[in-house]
Amino acid sequence: GLAKFPFxxxxxxxxxxxxxxxxxxxxxxxxxxxxxxxxxxxxxLGPPGVGKTHxxxxxxxxxxxxxxxxxxxxxxxxxxNLAKAHADGRFDERLLHYAKPKLLIVDxxxxxxxxxxxxHLFFQxxxxxxxxxxxxxxxxxxIGEWGSVFGDPVVATAILDRLLHHSHxxxxxxxxxxxxxxxxxxxxx
Ligand code: ADP
Ligand code: MG
Numbered sequence: 174g175l176a177k178f179p180f181x182x183x184x185x186x187x188x189x190x191x192x193x194x195x196x197x198x199x200x201x202x203x204x205x206x207x208x209x210x211x212x213x214x215x216x217x218l219g220p221p222g223v224g225k226t227h228x229x230x231x232x233x234x235x236x237x238x239x240x241x242x243x244x245x246x247x248x249x250x251x252x253x254n255l256a257k258a259h260a261d262g263r264f265d266e267r268l269l270h271y272a273k274p275k276l277l278i279v280d281x282x283x284x285x286x287x288x289x290x291x292x293h294l295f296f297q298x299x300x301x302x303x304x305x306x307x308x309x310x311x312x313x314x315x316i317g318e319w320g321s322v323f324g325d326p327v328v329a330t331a332i333l334d335r336l337l338h339h340s341h342x343x344x345x346x347x348x349x350x351x352x353x354x355x356x357x358x359x360x361x362x
Contacts, residue, residue: 176243179280182230191353192224194346200228203341204235209275209307214340217311222349225311229278232309236276244274248282248295248310255294264294272301276309283314283322292323296332303335310336 184204189197203215215232217225233243246254251271258267271277287295302308312322319333320326347353355361 176233176237177245178230178233179226179245179247180230182227183234184231187224187227187231188350191350192345192347194219195224195228195343199341199343200232204232204239206236206239206241206276208341209236209241211307212304212339213307214336214338215307215309216316216336216340216342217309217345218315218342219313219345219347220349221313222351223345223347224350225313225345226280228343229280229309229311233276233278241275242273243276243278244271245278245280246271247280249285251279251298252287252291252295255298256288256291259290259294268298268301271298272306274306276307277302278309278311280311282310282312283318286321287323289324289328292325292328292332295323296328299332299335303338308336316342 184200187200189195189200208215217228219225230245233245237243255264255267255271258264299308312319314322316333316337320329323329323332352361
C-alpha cells in the first residue's frame with residue numbers, strides 16, 4: 174500500500190504496563206480514526222527509544238483498517254523531497270502528493286534541524302493540510318525547542334499554531350525500551 178512504514182508494529186505488541194505515561198484508553202480512542210475525521214493532529218513527544226515510532230506505525234495500521242489512507246515519512250526525507258521538488262519546479266505537484274492521504278505521519282522531527290528554506294516548505298505543507306487532513310508528528314524535542322528545530326521562531330510559531338490548534342499531545346517519559354529490556358535481562362548494569 175501507500176503507507177511505507179519503516180517496520181511492522183501493532184498496538185497488541187505495545188507494552189502499556191512498561192509505559193505508564195501513555196494512556197491506553199486515549200490510544201484506543203485515537204486508533205478509531207475519529208481524530209482524522211475531525212481534522213485533528215497527534216504529537217508524540219519523548220526521548221529516543223520510548224516507543225514513538227512504534228505507536229505511530231501501530232496507529233497508522235489501525236486507521237488503515239478503519240478505511241483511511243495513510244502516508245508515513247521521516248521528517249528528513251519529507252523535507253529533502255520538498256526541497257528537491259522546489260528546485261525542480263515541481264513543488265505544487267509534490268505538495269499535492271503529501272496533502273492527499275487522510276493521515277500524514279511525519280516521524281523524527283527535530284533529529285536534524287531544518288534549513289530555513291526547508292522550514293518554510295514544511296510550513297506550506299502544514300498549512301495545506303490544516304483542517305483538511307490529519308497529521309501525526311513524532312519528535313524527540315519538546316515543543317518549546319521547536320524554534321531551534323526550524324531555525325526560525327516565526328515559522329516555528331506558525332507551524333505550531335496550526336498543529337496545536339486541534340491536537341492530542343502525548344508526552345512519553347522514561348528510558349529507552351531496549352535499554353530497559355537489556356538491563357532487565359542483566360546485559361547492562
Ligand atoms: P522511538 O521512536 O521513541 O525512538 P521506537 O518506537 O523505535 O522508539 O522503539 C524502540 C524499540 O522498542 C522498537 O523496536 C519498539 O517496538 C520497542 N518498544 C518501545 N516501547 C515499547 C513498548 N512500550 N512496548 C513494546 N515495545 C516497545
Ligand atoms: Mg522513532
